[in-house]
Amino acid sequence: MKRTAVALAHPNIALSKYWGKRAGGGNVPAVPSLSVTLAGLATTTSVTFDDALAADTLRLNGAPAAEGALARATELLDRVREAAGLRARAHVVSTNDFPTASGLASSASGFAALAVAAARAAGLDLPAERVADLARQSSASAARSVFGGFVELDGEVARPVAPPGRIPLEVLVCVTTEAPKAVSSRDGMAVTAAESPYYAGWLETAPRLHAELRAALLAGDLEATCALAERSALAMHASAFAAGVVYVSGATLDALAAVRSLRSEGVSAYATMDAGPHLKCLVHARDAARATERLARVPGVLRVIRAVAGEGARVVDAAAGARSDDPAAEEPPR
Numbered sequence: 001m002k003r004t005a006v007a008l009a010h011p012n013i014a015l016s017k018y019w020g021k022r023a024g025g026g027n028v029p030a031v032p033s034l035s036v037t038l039a040g041l042a043t044t045t046s047v048t049f050d051d052a053l054a055a056d057t058l059r060l061n062g063a064p065a066a067e068g069a070l071a072r073a074t075e076l077l078d079r080v081r082e083a084a085g086l087r088a089r090a091h092v093v094s095t096n097d098f099p100t101a102s103g104l105a106s107s108a109s110g111f112a113a114l115a116v117a118a119a120r121a122a123g124l125d126l127p128a129e130r131v132a133d134l135a136r137q138s139s140a141s142a143a144r145s146v147f148g149g150f151v152e153l154d155g156e157v158a159r160p161v162a163p164p165g166r167i168p169l170e171v172l173v174c175v176t177t178e179a180p181k182a183v184s185s186r187d188g189m190a191v192t193a194a195e196s197p198y199y200a201g202w203l204e205t206a207p208r209l210h211a212e213l214r215a216a217l218l219a220g221d222l223e224a225t226c227a228l229a230e231r232s233a234l235a236m237h238a239s240a241f242a243a244g245v246v247y248v249s250g251a252t253l254d255a256l257a258a259v260r261s262l263r264s265e266g267v268s269a270y271a272t273m274d275a276g277p278h279l280k281c282l283v284h285a286r287d288a289a290r291a292t293e294r295l296a297r298v299p300g301v302l303r304v305i306r307a308v309a310g311e312g313a314r315v316v317d318a319a320a321g322a323r324s325d326d327p328a329a330e331e332p333p334r
């Protein structure tokens, strides 16, 4: 018997950042975070549970995935199998329509799409909160991509906070390198927690910035929301930097200077950075073209990807529960 489902999910950018995990395992963030799910960039993932398979398989962007990626997918599939009382192994095919070195976290959209597709293919009809929890255990930021618009992750729970149109925000992703990042988020946050003299300061500061940012967003105050997002990013990077975990490059800092120069000219532009050297400019939609033009001229910025807030992860092909005698469910789409 074969059961297939296909899901689509978008990456997200954290405005207030998640950095560090609670002790005790289970991949629970130490601080709350708030992100915006991006439209226009997507991961599409098909999951086929097939009794004839001896092991899970994973194809990523047209090629067999590395062992580590397959192992992480299997962990999520195991949780879904356990919830559904299913033994069948799965064939997973996942494709990003954005470059993997674009500085947009493909693990967030990837695990969100995998959780949605696997739950549906397993015949589970779970509320989005449960699907987000499945995704969170694999990659915490993935829980936020299950929902659209502005999304909060607080401890184990992800929830939508405001719809995509709450503030007229554009996110300008300044791509500064095609190389994969040198230090994973997982390792970077572990080293920060173990070795940074400022990690305690981060743990104290992050929840306050998050609460203020959440309130500013709900008040529809784009300027305050973005200003607090820049504060959160700088505090996160400062705590990591002090442990020798450096994600910024010269190009990142030049782009940061350009954002600040725009601001001195009255443009509502702010900066955020994640676990890599790509700067993301948070800007009022009315100023996005001007900011894009300026940032594209910064030496070291290879290109600028423009994005706005979008919808949450969803099933795009409801072949769930179909049997192999249903010709429409013969093979997973490729």
Ligand code: 2P0
Binding pocket: 013, 014, 016, 017, 018, 019, 027, 033, 105, 107, 108, 138, 139, 140, 141, 142, 185, 186, 273, 274, 275
């Ligand atoms: C965030 N980042 O809030 C922060 C800011 C990167 C910098 O969430 O270990 O890939 O898989 O839970 O979700 C990236 O961390 O880490 C991340 P795991 P994840 O977006």
